[in-house]
Amino acid sequence: MKRAVVIGASGQIGRPVVEALTRDGWAVTAASRGGGRDAGWDEGVRTVRLDRADDAALAAVVGDACDLVVDVVAYDAAHARQLTALAGRIGSAVVISSVSVYEDGAGRGFDTQDRPDGFPRYPLPVPETQPTVAAGEESYSTRKAAMERELLAPGGDFPVTVLRPGAVHGPYSPLPRELYFVKRNLDGRERRVLAYRGESRFHSSGARNIAELVRLAAARPGSRVLNACDAEAPTVAGIGAAIDAVMGVETRTTCLDGPPAGSVGLTPWSVPLPVVYDMSAAERELGYRPVVSYAESLPETVGWLTGALRGQDWRERFPLLARACPDLFDYAAEDAWHTA
Known part of the structure; x- marks a missing residue:
């Protein structure tokens, strides 16, 4: 049986990756800081604690020979060098990167978006x-x-598939964008405001679809970079309507023609220009077809978020989202805007 190690297995992407590889016949070692086990995993999945900063510990988990390493939490060149140093023991690797690496050819990217005229003007699709x-x-x-760059430098000597997801969604997210609509519905908010006419599009990536790409890349090792997004890139208004449908509510939506008015109209998807990624390479090279659409994935996400919020302040439950978007639920400002 082929042996795979998944680093970061207990997270949002790692959990479905372990499931997908197990179903495909891999003997999986699920490595994470806490060493936890997901209830949906097969009993044969081996779990281990791993401090990613410990080179010797990582080498021990990989062992003398490993057919596949999937690294969900690699972050920088040092993490890449950890893997390339073990290249002689690893058959191939799949590593999660991000669409945030793209720039528009004029020096604009995600790092410049808050500057005047700094939002990137990407081709459609990217x-x-x-x-x-x-x-x-x-x-x-x-x-x-x-x-x-570090991962791809060895070329064919160390086959690595780099996957670039967009706005990742699904259960166990530390930054659940869907919370914007779910919490409003749970709080009984009957109206909302969306900037940019509700037409903002920031391409989503379902965790289960990313796991499918991992499964396919594991079966066809190679040195490549692939976008890792859903089949569709819904508008923010479309996302809100789909979540309303799952939760059985109706919400009146008012749209601003331009940017948010302070916190009013601001969402985690609010972008002035569309950000959509080309998935044809994954389709061509791996035969990729999404296993779930955005709308089909929502009942699981909404159910998880509803349970996660029960009895907890959203800032305490999701501190990363609270730091990134502290004014997501400024209801007083919204009410004042409506009555102005």
Whole structure:
């Protein structure tokens, strides 16, 4: 039986990756900081605790020979070097990067979006051949770019598939964008405001679809970079309507023609220009077909979020989201805007 190690197995992407590989006949070692086990995993999945910063511990988990390493939590060039140092023991690897590495050819990317005229003007859709930011240590984007360069440097001597997801969604997310609509519905908010006419599109990536790409890449090792997104890129208004349908509510939506008015109209998807990624390379090279659509994935996500919020303040439950978007639920400002 082929042996696979999944690093970061207990997270949002790692859980369905373990499931997908197990169903495909892999003997999986699920490595994570806490060493936890998902209730949906097969009994044959082996779990281990792993401190990613400990090179010797990682080498021990990989062992003398491992057919596949899937790294869900690799972040920078140092993490990439950990893997390339073990290349002689690893048959192939699949590593999760991010679409944040792209820039628009004029120096604009995710790191410049808050500057005047800094939002990137990407082609529609964005192919994997689009320029990327310079590798470095300055930001999440530059660190991911540095990681990719280190991983791909060996070429065919160490087959690595780099996957670039967009706005990842699904249960166990530390940054659940869908909370914006779910919490409003749970709080009985009957109206909402959306910036940019509700037409903002920031391409989503279902965790189960990413896991399917991992499964396919594991079966066809190679050195490549692929976008890892859903089949569709719904508008923010479409996302809100789909979540309303799952929760059985009706919400009146008012749209602003332009940007948010302070916190009013601001959502985790609010972008002035569409951000959509080309999935044709994954279809062509791996035969990729999404296993779930965005709408089909929502009941699981909504159910998980509803349970996660029960009896807890959203800021305490999701501190990463609270730091990134502290004013998501400024109801007083919204009410004042409606009555102005």
